[in-house]
Amino acid sequence: MKLQVQDVSVTLAGKQILRDVSLEVSPGEFVGLIGPNGSGKSTLLRTIYRSARPATGVVRLGGDDVWSLSARAAARRTAAVLQNSPTPPGLTVGEVVALGRTPHHGLFDRESKEDHQIIRESLERTGMLPFVDRLYGSLSGGERQRVLLARALAQQPALLVLDEPTNHLDIRARFELLDLVRVVGVTTLAVLHDLDLAARSCHRLVVLDGGRVVAAGPVLDVLSPEILASVFGVTAVAERHPDGIVRITYGPEPLAQDAA
């Protein structure tokens, strides 16, 4: 499904966090949301998974305003993997992934054969099937993120929303996770901190700064030296290498002068 964020503004506790933000994610695309800390990235995601209501503007998914859908109906379309969600260490991997079926069931429904099949498939797609009876608390950081991704897949979403999914992971686990998201192929909007990983993995990038979209488009267009200097405060060049991969090279004096 196509995600359309149109002129969204959000004010939290009297402070304006987002101003007239618009962006689109087409079906099958992997779009990276980047920007310095406090630029409103997580808040933008919250408007999409129905946790922070926009003061103005609409968030449409598949043409419907997500805030006009019920919480459950919206969660059948959008799945989120969030930072710092305190998943109980005593749940097994299978039980954590089963949580993804929550929006598909009412109070009186029990888990069906179909649910088990979907849970199994989600575990298989993320390579976590051998871990099904392990305790979540006994896994490494990378394994935990893959379990949370499997949980999101069990929601059978049309849109995946990821908030810094590679945070705190070691370098191999970062590559593994982003590869996995690409292979899974669900339409994805991901907040990413690591510009190198964002440049390498995403189809398009959107840059937020001070609650506004300051650039959006193909990776190389967005990561211009001007944006890297003015938004991120670093002297750097992004270029496509002969192997087809976009890499960022930081200057000898990486701190840009014009950024305070």
Next chain:
Amino acid sequence: MTMLKLRSTARPRQARAPRPAPFHAVPLPLCLAVLCGLLVVVILIAAGVGSVSVSLADSWRIVVGHVTGQGVVVDPALDQIIWNFRIPRVLLAALAGAGLSVAGVVLQALVSNPLADPYILGVSSGGSVGAVVVMAFGAGALGGLGVSTAAFLGAMLAVALVFLLGQQRGRLNPVRLVLSGVAVSYVFTSITSVLQLQAEPNNMRQIMFWLLGSVAGAHWDQLRVAGVVVVAATLLLTLFGRQLNALVTGDESATALGIDVRRLRLVLIVLTSLVAGVLIAVAGGIGFVGLMIPHLVRMAFGSDHRRLLPLAAVVGAIYLVAVDLLSRTLDPPNELPLNILTALFGAPFFIWLMRRDRSMAES
């Protein structure tokens, strides 16, 4: 289906990793069937033991006779003892054990705090004020209200206060809720203390006994009302397993899983307060059950609330029936208040379990 080549997948690290709970893989219906069978046996044993001993078979025949409407099938005197005195008392113990344990599970998840128990929202201290007013100054003190009604109203007053104080910008904040509960409990407890000091010395024993919890006064009339409320609310609560599993992953994550977190908290607070309030009214403040049983069941059967809720209900019922049996057989013909035994036997057992449980140490 895409299988990624993931290096770490090849060899799940089993060494030293905490293991799932021992009965985690046993299907829920089987666990429930075994435990329910055990509960029936414990209830019959408890009904048979006392100043007049009744065999297990006779207890069974008496109960079956009444339940199936055949009426009195053995010696009428025995029937009277079992059906009118012991069974109500044992059932109230079972009811209290089940209700408090389920309320404990729910509140621990609701405020994401392992120290939470059914009284965290001030139910027991509020109930105490109501009950002690009536016991110390007679039924006239509150316009003719009985101890139970006064206790229930006191409990609801305390919960309402805690609920209002626990709001922050129109939303319930779990930390505020817990702190409000503690503060309100202190206020009500000191009011209870003042009342106790004013009370006649010959009322003191009754007050002490009530404060420490007892099912000795159980009778069918009272059981009918309390039973319907507690059973209905507890059964309803056991349906929230999936929602509670989502809730313990945090408000944001639960929202993303399609849960209306605000409404869920509200519904759960109302139901648990009702259970705890009614039980306070009929059995006084039975402590520690609602804290210990949830942890005990988690250690034995795993943390999935879909299993935890029904299992905690049955295990809690068995536990409190056994404790009540002990309370009246340890020092006959005297009875000990339940609170003394739930803690005296429960706490050391709990500490032992906790120390050998590695998954708990990691969390």
